[in-house]
Amino acid sequence: EAQVTQNPRYLITVTGKKLTVTCSQNMNHEYMSWYRQDPGLGLRQIYYSMNVEVTDKGDVPEGYKVSRKEKRNFPLILESPSPNQTSLYFCASSDQPGTSGRGRSYNEQFFGPGTRLTVL
Amino acid sequence: KQEVTQIPAALSVPEGENLVLNCSFTDSAIYNLQWFRQDPGKGLTSLLLIQSSQREQTSGRLNASLDKSSGRSTLYIAASQPGDSATYLCAVLRAGGTSYGKLTFGQGTILTVHP
Numbered sequence: 617e618a619q620v621t622q623n624p625r626y627l628i629t630v631t632g633k634k635l636t637v638t639c640s641q642n643m644n645h646e647y648m649s650w651y652r653q654d655p656g657l658g659l660r661q662i663y664y665s666m667n668v669e670v671t672d673k674g675d676v677p678e679g680y681k682v683s684r685k686e687k688r689n690f691p692l693i694l695e696s697p698s699p700n701q702t703s704l705y706f707c708a709s710s711d712q713p714g715t716s717g718r719g720r721s722y723n724e725q726f727f728g729p730g731t732r733l734t735v736l
Numbered sequence: 737k738q739e740v741t742q743i744p745a746a747l748s749v750p751e752g753e754n755l756v757l758n759c760s761f762t763d764s765a766i767y768n769l770q771w772f773r774q775d776p777g778k779g780l781t782s783l784l785l786i787q788s789s790q791r792e793q794t795s796g797r798l799n800a801s802l803d804k805s806s807g808r809s810t811l812y813i814a815a816s817q818p819g820d821s822a823t824y825l826c827a828v829l830r831a832g833g834t835s836y837g838k839l840t841f842g843q844g845t846i847l848t849v850h851p
Contacts, residue, residue: 658825661840724770727780730778
């Protein structure tokens with residue numbers, strides 16, 4: 617089954633304790649990205665990756681790190697979490713934005729189930 | 737910077753009505769526009785994807801249109817049902833330039849369909 621998985625699904629932690637949220641996809645997608653969703657602010661992109669070893673900042677990258685060492689995995693790292701990073705996090709993947717080998721673009725975004733993070 | 741706006745913010749309708757949700761974006765340099773559905777506390781489910789070269793897409797009772805030049809998309813839901821109650825989000829994927837590949841979401845429309 618084609619899917620994007622995230623772990624953990626729920627996490628309560630304390631300020632300053634480093635944590636990693638994993639994201640994995642089994643669709644051989646080049647493009648992966650992370651979002652946070654907050655009431656009144658909607659979904660905002662944190663980081664995205666166009667391919668292995670290629671990452672770029674989204675709209676709200678401060679306080680986060682990512683790495684893309686393998687095509688299927690795109691972990692989100694919070695080196696020193698703070699309470700303002702309490703949020704619902706989503707990972708997503710898709711084919712590479714742009715034109716496919718078949719001459720047409722396609723990039724449906726597939727989302728993971730979300731990780732609810734609370735930083736005390 | 738791309739901005740995506742969805743109108744209305746909330747909508748409550750009786751079952752059976754046809755309805756239209758609106759999405760507008762400020763930068764027409766997009767690869768595609770995608771409509772999602774989100775149930776409370778859940779993830780996002782993709783409904784329809786319209787490529788920048790397309791005008792509309794249909795799936796069952798859903799029809800989405802795209803007017804890239806004017807920066808607008810609409811999601812039409814026919815014969816609404818209580819099970820359609822959810823938050824509907826649109827998102828545009830940036831094409832080219834320094835923000836190549838960025839995905840920007842609207843704030844969503846909260847739809848309630850009552851029996």
